[in-house]
Amino acid sequence: MKKLFFALFATMLLLSACDKENTNDDSPVQNDSSVQNDTAVHPSQDSNQDNAVNPPTTSSAGRSTYTKELNAADIHSIEVSQHYIGNIFIKMEQNTDHITATLNNEEINAETAPELVLSTNSQTLIAEVRVPGDIDANSNHTGANPNHVKLNLTLIIPEKAYEHISLITQSGNITVERLNTKTMEIKTDAGNLDMKQVSTSQLNAESGAGDIFFQTDTPEAFTFLAGTGSGKLELLGEVIEQTASSEPDHTIGSGANEARLVTGAGIVRVYQ
Incomplete structure (x- = not known):
């Protein structure tokens, strides 16, 4: 009976020792795997930083x-x-x-x-x-x-x-x-000019080819000088067809403020 008891006890000790060895063998493998995962993250992070350089x-x-x-x-x-x-x-x-x-x-x-x-x-x-x-x-x-x-x-x-x-x-x-300026110069070689609620003592608006629109709440304050090489003038309800040149060839009003509106090809319209 005693021999059987000692045999069982020795077997249990042997099995316990084997388990400890297996546990120690697995640990380094897990640590190596962890290091590899950390390294793999860095290229992705660097890539994001490069993308962030682009202007937001x-x-x-x-x-x-x-x-x-x-x-x-x-x-x-x-x-x-x-x-x-x-x-x-x-x-x-x-x-x-x-x-x-x-x-x-x-x-x-x-x-x-x-x-x-x-x-x-x-x-x-x-x-x-x-x-x-x-x-x-x-x-x-x-x-x-x-x-x-x-x-x-x-x-x-x-x-x-x-x-x-x-x-x-x-x-x-x-x-x-809505501008308030002593003098204003507004020019385009090709395009439209659209001005609303502009208060100025002297306005020079020119377009090489395009329409010019000027809206004012105080037309009596202006003298308008207008011209179009190919188009028409619509000045405060007065319509003038096909003027001769793109230089001012028509004047309306007698106010102290001067507005010069000329285009090479297009409509010049002054309205309230």
């Missing part, structure tokens, strides 16, 4: 938006670079002391995507479009928009009296709403 303003739909703000306390004049190609929209807004400029690019090319640059010179805000990598993109006609992509420049400015506003685009429409 660029969308997968092929569009980009640049928005910049500037304190307008010392700004009395506004200019858009004369080599800009695209549409312009400008409007005065209450309850703001900043100028907000937004450039929308509808057909982005990652290598030549234009960007918005704001600078100041003697209380004048200058808005221009530059191509990354080009030292002076605005020094020639193609540099500011080499692919002639669809650009829309929007300027929201504080409500106050300005000294001078100059809006020039080589090709595109210009829309103006």
Whole structure:
């Protein structure tokens, strides 16, 4: 009986020792597997960081938006670079002391995507479009928009009296709403000009080919000089068909403020 008891006890000790050896053999394998998984995570993380380098303003739909703000306390004049190609929209807004400029690019090319640059010179805000990598993109006609992509420049400015506003685009429409400026120059080589509620002592609006619309609540304050090379004039209800040249060849009103509205081909319309 005693021999049987000792035999059973010895067998139990032997089985217990084998279990401990199996457990120790498995542990290094689990640790190695853990190290491999940690290493495998890093390439994925690095890839995400590379993707994050892309400008957050660029969308997968092929569009980009640049928005910049500037304190307008010392700004009395506004200019858009004369080599800009695209549409312009400008409007005065209450309850703001900043100028907000937004450039929308509808057909982005990652290598030549234009960007918005704001600078100041003697209380004048200058808005221009530059191509990354080009030292002076605005020094020639193609540099500011080499692919002639669809650009829309929007300027929201504080409500106050300005000294001078100059809006020039080589090709595109210009829309103006609620402006108060001593003098204003608004020109496009090809596009429409649309002005509403503009208070100015001297306005010069020109389009090489496009319609010009001017809406005012105080027509009696203006003298309108209008001309179109091919089109008609509609001045405060008076219609003049097919004028001879794109220089002002018709005058209406006798107010102190002068508005010169001329186009090479298109309608000139002044209405209340």
